[in-house]
Amino acid sequence: MTYNLEIVAKYLPFLLLGVGVTFRFTVMGFFLGSFLGLSLALGRISKNPVLRLPCLWYIDFIRGTPLLAQVYLIHFGLPQVFGYRPVGSVDALVALTLNCAAYVAEIWRGGIESIERGQMEAARSLGMTYGLSMRFVILPQAFRRVIPPMGNEFIALLKESSLVSVIGLEDLMMKANMMAGRSFRPFEAYFTVALIYLALTLTFARLVGRLEGRLSSGHG
Amino acid sequence: MVTVRQLHKSFGSLHVLKGIDLEVAKGHVVVIIGPSGSGKSTLLRCVNYLEVPTSGSIAVDGVRLEDPATNINKVRQAVGMVFQQFNLFPHRTSLQNVTLAPLKVLGMRPKEAEELGMELLAKVGLAEKRDQYPDQISGGQKQRVAIARALAMRPKLMLFDEPTSALDPEMIGEVLAVMKQLALDGMTMIVVSHEMGFAREVADRVMLLADGLFVEEGPPSEFFGRPKHDRTKAFLSKIL
Numbered sequence: 001m002t003y004n005l006e007i008v009a010k011y012l013p014f015l016l017l018g019v020g021v022t023f024r025f026t027v028m029g030f031f032l033g034s035f036l037g038l039s040l041a042l043g044r045i046s047k048n049p050v051l052r053l054p055c056l057w058y059i060d061f062i063r064g065t066p067l068l069a070q071v072y073l074i075h076f077g078l079p080q081v082f083g084y085r086p087v088g089s090v091d092a093l094v095a096l097t098l099n100c101a102a103y104v105a106e107i108w109r110g111g112i113e114s115i116e117r118g119q120m121e122a123a124r125s126l127g128m129t130y131g132l133s134m135r136f137v138i139l140p141q142a143f144r145r146v147i148p149p150m151g152n153e154f155i156a157l158l159k160e161s162s163l164v165s166v167i168g169l170e171d172l173m174m175k176a177n178m179m180a181g182r183s184f185r186p187f188e189a190y191f192t193v194a195l196i197y198l199a200l201t202l203t204f205a206r207l208v209g210r211l212e213g214r215l216s217s218g219h220g
Numbered sequence: 221m222v223t224v225r226q227l228h229k230s231f232g233s234l235h236v237l238k239g240i241d242l243e244v245a246k247g248h249v250v251v252i253i254g255p256s257g258s259g260k261s262t263l264l265r266c267v268n269y270l271e272v273p274t275s276g277s278i279a280v281d282g283v284r285l286e287d288p289a290t291n292i293n294k295v296r297q298a299v300g301m302v303f304q305q306f307n308l309f310p311h312r313t314s315l316q317n318v319t320l321a322p323l324k325v326l327g328m329r330p331k332e333a334e335e336l337g338m339e340l341l342a343k344v345g346l347a348e349k350r351d352q353y354p355d356q357i358s359g360g361q362k363q364r365v366a367i368a369r370a371l372a373m374r375p376k377l378m379l380f381d382e383p384t385s386a387l388d389p390e391m392i393g394e395v396l397a398v399m400k401q402l403a404l405d406g407m408t409m410i411v412v413s414h415e416m417g418f419a420r421e422v423a424d425r426v427m428l429l430a431d432g433l434f435v436e437e438g439p440p441s442e443f444f445g446r447p448k449h450d451r452t453k454a455f456l457s458k459i460l
Contacts, residue, residue: 121270122307122366126321126373127297136324140311 007188011179015193018175019200025171026158029096033157034150036097037104042134044109055105062102068163071095075167092164100157107149111142144215151208155201162197172196221246221377221408222267227276229262236262238432240276244377249409251419251440254429255455260412263429264379267410268299281376297325300370304382306362308354314341314365315350318372325373340368344398360391364398371402378402380411414459420444428452 043055062070075091078084115138123133162173170178176193180186224242228235236259244250252260265271267278269285269292278285283295309317318337322328328336341347344364349357357365363383370378380399384392396418403409403422413419419426420440427437428451436443436452444460447453 116305116307118303118305118307119309122301122303122309122369123321124293125268125270125296125299125301126369127293127295127325128321129293132324136320137309141309144311 018172022172032097033100036101040105041108059102088168092169111146223279225277248424251423300375300378360394
């Protein structure tokens with residue numbers, strides 16, 4: 001077993017081109033997914049079943065099915081029904097966003113439900129509406145508590161984004177596939193790409209840890 | 221100011237309030253005592269609709285709460301509530317706790333809200349704690365900030381739900397002093413509390429609630445001096 005550093009050095013710039021794509025899609029998917037996820041969480045905890053049930057079904061569907069199946073469904077399955085032209089980059093972003101949103105929704109729900117009932121009661125007793133109470137009393141407090149799991153979700157999404165290579169997106173994983181094909185050195189290709197993913201996830205884990213430390217020294 | 225008629229409240233099969241009638245006139249202070257689980261807190265929480273009654277009617281300042289046309293948020297603006305566990309907003313300073321509702325509900329200007337907030341913090345003796353967060357002040361101070369916060373909406377009625385029960389003994393006095401001053405200022409108050417000294421001194425009327433019904437009521441001198449019912453005598457002998 002050898003790990004040929006010359007091969008690695010030759011292809012490293014090529015692989016690193018994929019980091020940008022992976023990073024961009026992860027960040028965009030996470031950003032859009034976070035907003036959608038918060039909306040889903042608010043729907044999920046609503047007393048109104050017309051809001052709650054669709055959100056619940058959506059979250060269960062996404063969390064109960066593989067991301068790969070969702071990617072195929074969006075890229076190959078739904079175009080047949082709705083007649084749109086599948087575009088790899090768009091479909092990849094949509095899939096990552098929709099997937100991320102369901103997990104983020106559960107994170108927010110947990111954060112919101114972890115705030116003591118008395119906080120909502122105190123806000124409502126002042127004459128604040130449910131919406132105002134959520135916005136100015138509950139969500140700011142929940143926000144601190146969701147930061148660590150949101151960091152984990154970001155890291156999970158970074159890894160899972162490798163699946164969108166199956167619809168032709170030239171992300172880090174796709175670059176590794178291409179490197180393996182061109183160099184006939186699959187071990188170097190896949191081991192190197194694994195190390196790059198590891199470096200990325202460890203970096204973000206440390207960033208999240210620091211952010212967490214800074215926030216926990218604050219109030220609330 | 222407050223009229224409660226035949227109020228019933230059940231939680232599932234648990235019948236907590238069993239036909240409560242209560243009348244509180246403007247400027248009066250009513251102290252409600254009773255054994256734990258008798259429904260005191262539930263009654264108080266029905267008056268601002270944190271709990272929705274199972275049946276019966278409640279009117280605050282002439283507004284019927286059970287009327288579907290009533291805007292409950294509007295009613296709550298006129299009804300301040302102070303909780304046993306303070307429920308201060310931990311992410312906001314003392315001043316920000318007080319100004320939040322005036323800013324967001326009344327749309328008050330920041331400068332005006334700050335003036336109001338400082339006036340109220342001064343009233344409860346905590347002007348110098350304006351920039352402290354709840355976890356930086358004592359329990360008694362928290363409860364005084366909570367009172368200032370409730371007063372910020374200029375309520376016509378104040379509800380106190382065991383405001384000193386979660387406090388260390390040496391801090392009870394400072395909170396009761398603020399409440400007493402409030403009563404002297406003419407605030408209408410319903411107080412659930414076992415502070416008998418406060419009840420004797422400040423209350424216009426003391427009421428004993430037991431098993432979901434009022435057993436006895438009267439001015440403090442009569443209530444404590446010549447209780448009529450055995451239930452009242454038994455309860456008083458336990459707590460005095």
